Amino acid sequence: MQSGRRSNARKRPCEQIIIHFDYDCFYASVFEAETPALRSLPLAVQQKQIIATCNYEARRRGLRKLQPIKEARKICPDVVIVLGEDLTRFRNASKDLYSFLRAFSWNAKVERLGFDEVFMDVSDIVDYNLTLLNPNDLANSFFCLSKADPTQGFAVDASQVAGHTYPGELQDKLPLDAGQLHALRLRLHLGSHLAMHLRHQLEQVKDYTCTVGISTSKLLAKLVGNLNKPKGQTTLMPPYNSDVGESDNVTTFVDSHEVGKIPGIGFKLAQKIREHVLRRPAEFDNGFVYGGTKEQVLVRDVRTHPGMNAEVLEKVLGGPGTPHGIGGKIWGLVNGVDETEVGQAREVPKQISIEDSYMRLDTMEEVLRELHTLTRSLITRMRIDLLEDDDELNTDSVAATGGKRWIAHPKTLRLSSRPRPPLNADGTRTRTFNRISRSAPSPNFIFNLTETVDNLAEKLVAEVLLPLFRKLHPEKSGWNLSLMNIAITNMEDTASDTRAGTGRNIARMFKQQDDVLKQWRVEDRDRSPSPAADATMGEQPDQEDHLGNKEQPDEGVQLKSTPPITHQGSEDIIPRSQDSRAEEIGQGWDSDEEMCAFTILLV
DNA sequence: GAGGAAAAG
DNA sequence: AGTTCTTTTCCTC
Numbered sequence A: 001m002q003s004g005r006r007s008n009a010r011k012r013p014c015e016q017i018i019i020h021f022d023y024d025c026f027y028a029s030v031f032e033a034e035t036p037a038l039r040s041l042p043l044a045v046q047q048k049q050i051i052a053t054c055n056y057e058a059r060r061r062g063l064r065k066l067q068p069i070k071e072a073r074k075i076c077p078d079v080v081i082v083l084g085e086d087l088t089r090f091r092n093a094s095k096d097l098y099s100f101l102r103a104f105s106w107n108a109k110v111e112r113l114g115f116d117e118v119f120m121d122v123s124d125i126v127d128y129n130l131t132l133l134n135p136n137d138l139a140n141s142f143f144c145l146s147k148a149d150p151t152q153g154f155a156v157d158a159s160q161v162a163g164h165t166y167p168g169e170l171q172d173k174l175p176l177d178a179g180q181l182h183a184l185r186l187r188l189h190l191g192s193h194l195a196m197h198l199r200h201q202l203e204q205v206k207d208y209t210c211t212v213g214i215s216t217s218k219l220l221a222k223l224v225g226n227l228n229k230p231k232g233q234t235t236l237m238p239p240y241n242s243d244v245g246e247s248d249n250v251t252t253f254v255d256s257h258e259v260g261k262i263p264g265i266g267f268k269l270a271q272k273i274r275e276h277v278l279r280r281p282a283e284f285d286n287g288f289v290y291g292g293t294k295e296q297v298l299v300r301d302v303r304t305h306p307g308m309n310a311e312v313l314e315k316v317l318g319g320p321g322t323p324h325g326i327g328g329k330i331w332g333l334v335n336g337v338d339e340t341e342v343g344q345a346r347e348v349p350k351q352i353s354i355e356d357s358y359m360r361l362d363t364m365e366e367v368l369r370e371l372h373t374l375t376r377s378l379i380t381r382m383r384i385d386l387l388e389d390d391d392e393l394n395t396d397s398v399a400a401t402g403g404k405r406w407i408a409h410p411k412t413l414r415l416s417s418r419p420r421p422p423l424n425a426d427g428t429r430t431r432t433f434n435r436i437s438r439s440a441p442s443p444n445f446i447f448n449l450t451e452t453v454d455n456l457a458e459k460l461v462a463e464v465l466l467p468l469f470r471k472l473h474p475e476k477s478g479w480n481l482s483l484m485n486i487a488i489t490n491m492e493d494t495a496s497d498t499r500a501g502t503g504r505n506i507a508r509m510f511k512q513q514d515d516v517l518k519q520w521r522v523e524d525r526d527r528s529p530s531p532a533a534d535a536t537m538g539e540q541p542d543q544e545d546h547l548g549n550k551e552q553p554d555e556g557v558q559l560k561s562t563p564p565i566t567h568q569g570s571e572d573i574i575p576r577s578q579d580s581r582a583e584e585i586g587q588g589w590d591s592d593e594e595m596c597a598f599t600i601l602l603v
Numbered sequence B: 001g002a003g004g005a006a007a008a009g
Numbered sequence C: 001a002g003t004t005c006t007t008t009t010c011c012t013c
Helices: A028-035 A036-040 A056-060 A069-075 A086-100 A123-132 A184-208 A218-225 A249-255 A268-275 A300-304 A310-317 A326-334 A364-385 A395-400 A454-473 A506-525 A534-535 A557-562 A578-586 A592-602
Strands: A017-023 A042-047 A050-054 A080-083 A111-113 A115-122 A143-146 A153-156 A165-168 A212-214 A233-236 A352-361 A386-387 A404-406 A408-421 A437-441 A481-493
Touching: A017 A184, A017 A218, A028 A036, A028 A050, A028 A454, A042 A056, A042 A069, A050 A069, A050 A115, A086 A111, A086 A115, A086 A184, A115 A218, A115 A534, A123 A143, A123 A184, A143 A395, A153 A184, A153 A233, A184 A212, A184 A233, A212 A218, A218 A233, A249 A300, A268 A300, A268 A310, A268 A326, A300 A326, A300 A481, A310 A326, A352 A408, A352 A454, A364 A454, A364 A481, A408 A454, A408 A578, A437 A454
Parallel strands: A042 A080, A165 A233, A212 A233
Antiparallel strands: A017 A115, A017 A212, A042 A050, A111 A115, A143 A153, A352 A481, A386 A404, A408 A437, A408 A481
């Protein structure tokens, strides 16, 4: 069975072309974009007492990420330090750049990871352009950005890659004729040219530079992008698979990484894997961490470890509480296989949470004060992220709501805390970072736009969060909390469609059905089948209840004080037509899913 | 659904 | 960096 190929390795699918974007020193760039004069100065963004990130001028002068502010001032006395603890501007910039990139996508497979990374599945665009190529004159090709408008695009030399490659230059840069180019290579060429174009657009229109990776999966695109930063792009070149024991570029590339560096292998998993590979069972109580001794375990060491395969990894990594099939997933990763899809653009966040950490939180007075502060932030965030302009409101409603309406209603409110663990008997403190939480239904009044954030927060703390806190910490005092977090979750779409059964409610219907069946299974003996269906129906009397009863003079202030969300538009020209077209199409649509499906049919 | 673990940036 | 804040996904009960 071992035909020279990597044993038990699956073949790597190469159908997709994925681009991974990573904005260069994002936080610093946001400030530079706001204030261009900062560009030529050493600029550092401060969070707590350290530099969260700094621009490249600052790095040139010896500053680095995560450096203490004191140290930084010593090294570079004229450094400009800006406070970056309020994430609002970063969140807004991130969204803006995201929608800019998304406008280029045909299939809407554009996924944001954190504030400063974006994955884009451009397989469809690349494949379309592949069909447009003239095999006899690859050097003079035209990359088409819109099926609908064939004039939109740019000239490319499809016989060459744009930007850097892995492995490095040499024979890769030689222009090849069609006979020597197989499809994967040509598609990667096209992907690299599209990436180059997008980078230039991002820089010219939005003033942001980024570092980019181009390959066939999220894993490989992200990893390979790291090779040339900042302002660089790298394409992982074929061969991606090898048959006769020859090494392919993917194996060579992935093999050289430390296990913990592979996205998807976090601290805990890496620890378990290293332990197994080093055959060092449980001797790690000595204050020694693996990273501390600089003991590197490379992907190669894991992959070639005697007897290693997906099943072994499942044994090593699996167990109660761990994801099912984790062994197969990790085995895939160390073999350069990652089949996770680039997610579709998401309309509404799954949850919004606000937290803060504290030296010590002990008295009810402190707790109440912090709960209040956190709640005000949370409600403000709700009004920023969950509110959209509503054009079709009568004037009374506009007066009452500022012409906004909720795009989602979170149904659950959650309070979490991180208690500092009591010292052990011997005085050693078992460091635990575990959180505990309690949740409750979120009351409808939090959607009231005629009240001030302050009043709503007051009410929410009194009516929901305080009871939750008592449930979480029944003791009278002495909690010694190091963190509190308030979250809203369980978002229910309200995008002009509340009718059941139009697709997105199918999951809920299944759940409901399951609940009914469960009741039957458990109770079919001595109970009549009670109408269980109303449980999911109640308690949300259709949300349209912004009772515009009293005109609050200060509610407008609240709304205005929230920064205007720059839903693309004001100052910049978006050169593509895709976005506006999709929006027009979307007007009469009941759901984004349906709109996307229809858009795909059109293009 | 509720509560928690792990991962990511 | 086991720091901090935020979000997502997946697990079990």
